[in-house]
Amino acid sequence: MTAISLSGVTKRFGRIHALAPIDLTVDDGEVVTVLGPSGSGKTTLLRLVGGLEAPTSGTVTVLGGDAGRARAAKQIGFVPQAPALLPWRTVAQNARLLLDVNRRVPVRGGPSPDELLADVGLSDFAGAYPHELSGGMRQRVALVRAFALGAPLLLMDEPFAALDEITRADMRHLLARLCELSATSVLFVTHSIAESVFLSDRVAVLSLRPGQIVGAVDVALPRPRQPELEDDPAFFAVETRLRALLHEGAGR
Amino acid sequence: MTRPRIVLASLTGLAVFGLLWEGLVRLFDVKPFILLAPSEIVAELGNAPARYTEAALVTARHAALGVIIALVVAVLLGAALAASRFAEQAAQPVLMIILVAPWVAYFSSIAIWLGAGDPPVVFLAAFVTTPAFVFAAVAGMRSADPAARELLASVDASRWEVLWRLRLPSALPAILAAARYTVGLALAAAYYGEGGNLSTAGLGAIGDRAAAAQFGPALWATVISTVVLGVVFLAVITIAERVLLHWHASQRDTALPRSVR
Numbered sequence: 001m002t003a004i005s006l007s008g009v010t011k012r013f014g015r016i017h018a019l020a021p022i023d024l025t026v027d028d029g030e031v032v033t034v035l036g037p038s039g040s041g042k043t044t045l046l047r048l049v050g051g052l053e054a055p056t057s058g059t060v061t062v063l064g065g066d067a068g069r070a071r072a073a074k075q076i077g078f079v080p081q082a083p084a085l086l087p088w089r090t091v092a093q094n095a096r097l098l099l100d101v102n103r104r105v106p107v108r109g110g111p112s113p114d115e116l117l118a119d120v121g122l123s124d125f126a127g128a129y130p131h132e133l134s135g136g137m138r139q140r141v142a143l144v145r146a147f148a149l150g151a152p153l154l155l156m157d158e159p160f161a162a163l164d165e166i167t168r169a170d171m172r173h174l175l176a177r178l179c180e181l182s183a184t185s186v187l188f189v190t191h192s193i194a195e196s197v198f199l200s201d202r203v204a205v206l207s208l209r210p211g212q213i214v215g216a217v218d219v220a221l222p223r224p225r226q227p228e229l230e231d232d233p234a235f236f237a238v239e240t241r242l243r244a245l246l247h248e249g250a251g252r
Numbered sequence: 253m254t255r256p257r258i259v260l261a262s263l264t265g266l267a268v269f270g271l272l273w274e275g276l277v278r279l280f281d282v283k284p285f286i287l288l289a290p291s292e293i294v295a296e297l298g299n300a301p302a303r304y305t306e307a308a309l310v311t312a313r314h315a316a317l318g319v320i321i322a323l324v325v326a327v328l329l330g331a332a333l334a335a336s337r338f339a340e341q342a343a344q345p346v347l348m349i350i351l352v353a354p355w356v357a358y359f360s361s362i363a364i365w366l367g368a369g370d371p372p373v374v375f376l377a378a379f380v381t382t383p384a385f386v387f388a389a390v391a392g393m394r395s396a397d398p399a400a401r402e403l404l405a406s407v408d409a410s411r412w413e414v415l416w417r418l419r420l421p422s423a424l425p426a427i428l429a430a431a432r433y434t435v436g437l438a439l440a441a442a443y444y445g446e447g448g449n450l451s452t453a454g455l456g457a458i459g460d461r462a463a464a465a466q467f468g469p470a471l472w473a474t475v476i477s478t479v480v481l482g483v484v485f486l487a488v489i490t491i492a493e494r495v496l497l498h499w500h501a502s503q504r505d506t507a508l509p510r511s512v513r
């Protein structure tokens with residue numbers, strides 16, 4: 001089964017042509033990254049898949065139905081660009097926010113939030129408030145919050161964009177590990193080439209204005225992904241291809 | 253500043269104010285009805301402590317009930333107005349009218365409508381404090397983090413849940429800041445309403461009778477009692493802020509080193 005299937009999806013905001021016809025599929029358990037420069041429509045694409053926005057034309061199928069239904073069934077774990085932690089909730093309470101909200105809908109539930117917090121090294125901060133955490137720690141809580149929902153599909157909008165280079169590298173290693181443990185389908189968007197290669201089974205490159213997929217690259221690197229992989233010539237080779245595709249997209 | 257120093261500074265300020273007042277009254281021999289020396293007010297309070305305590309409790313109840321009713325109305329109204337710019341614009345002039353209309357002009361109508369006793373007094377206290385709470389609630393709810401709003405939408409949270417889990421806590425700092433001002437307003441309204449309505453107890457009723465009888469000590473004793481109530485109310489709000497807003501930047505000691513200030 002396919003987790004996500006977009007066919008001929010376009011989106012306009014008034015005169016702005018945000019997305020030209022997009023065709024994209026994400027198979028069950030697959031990690032797909034959409035790589036593109038700022039303003040290429042990555043957030044818009046995620047919002048369409050998340051049922052937070054309707055396409056101007058084309059069809060969006062999520063988990064075999066329409067996106068709104070998947071959202072109503074709490075089948076989407078969303079990781080926004082800003083961590084969006086609630087400042088009045090402790091780390092542990094923030095980690096279970098998506099489980100607490102909309103309880104009418106029964107959820108499968110993933111690993112327990114406490115386990116996940118321990119897994120990302122935040123056990124000692126379970127009782128802390130967001131203002132007591134560093135940026136990287138906050139984003140780790142946001143990841144835990146999404147994984148704890150146990151949703152079959154995760155959508156992530158450049159969750160590490162605001163972090164420094166060193167923390168970003170740690171975070172993508174952590175995320176790769178969480179993804180491999182959970183076997184959910186993931187649609188990740190980013191403007192970082194290294195992130196896209198390290199995390200994904202496949203990378204689709206988006207061009208600017210209108211956002212359009214100029215090419216896709218299969219990342220045939222072994223799993224589980226280890227941090228050392230980033231020094232491997234095979235890793236560079238994929239990065240180089242993606243860089244070329246990005247240039248191609250920008251040159252048109 | 254450390255806490256003992258803050259207390260010391262506040263007490264010093266009050267003592268200086270009291271001494272100046274006492275000195276002025278004695279020096280210029282001010283008529284008791286215009287301004288009474290603090291020592292005489294204290295003596296009057298000492299003569300009938302039970303009378304003033306009971307009256308103060310009645311006034312406190314009127315004002316507190318009014319503030320609580322206003323708070324509930326403002327949160328519900330604020331939630332509706334925060335959801336619609338049009339409704340907010342429509343409500344704006346009405347709230348402004350309530351805010352600026354003088355009570356003196358319309359309280360007798362309320363008294364006729366709601367009859368003798370507590371209801372018109374509580375109504376007035378609630379009525380005059382509602383606009384400030386509504387403005388605070390709307391502004392606070394609008395300030396809710398849009399990313400968090402989107403996160404809640406991603407699991408299809410109901411409007412009610414968004415209000416309860418996100419908008420209301422986001423509005424709490426603004427609402428409590430407004431409460432600092434509305435408690436004073438509610439006390440003034442309660443005092444006025446008690447004085448202007450039939451068969452009510454409370455400081456305003458005593459003050460009204462004292463004014464009619466030109467009896468300065470009793471009038472000023474009610475004024476001082478109302479001030480004390482105001483201080484107590486503010487203390488309650490400060491405690492509420494510490495408890496409810498411990499997560500908020502306003503409750504943190506974010507002082508920079510002296511050199512960077």
Ligand SMILES: Nc1ncnc2c1ncn2[C@@H]1O[C@H](COP(=O)(O)OP(=O)(O)O)[C@@H](O)[C@H]1O
Nearest residue numbers: 013016018036037038039040041042043044045
């Ligand atoms: N709600 C909106 N209203 C109008 N224009 C929008 C809206 N959302 C996005 N856009 C426009 O669509 C384009 C793509 O935006 P976005 O999806 O945020 O890109 P990215 O996430 O890749 O930076 C931009 O030109 C942006 O200005």
Ligand SMILES: [Mg+2]
Nearest residue numbers: 042043044157
């Ligand atoms: Mg974006």
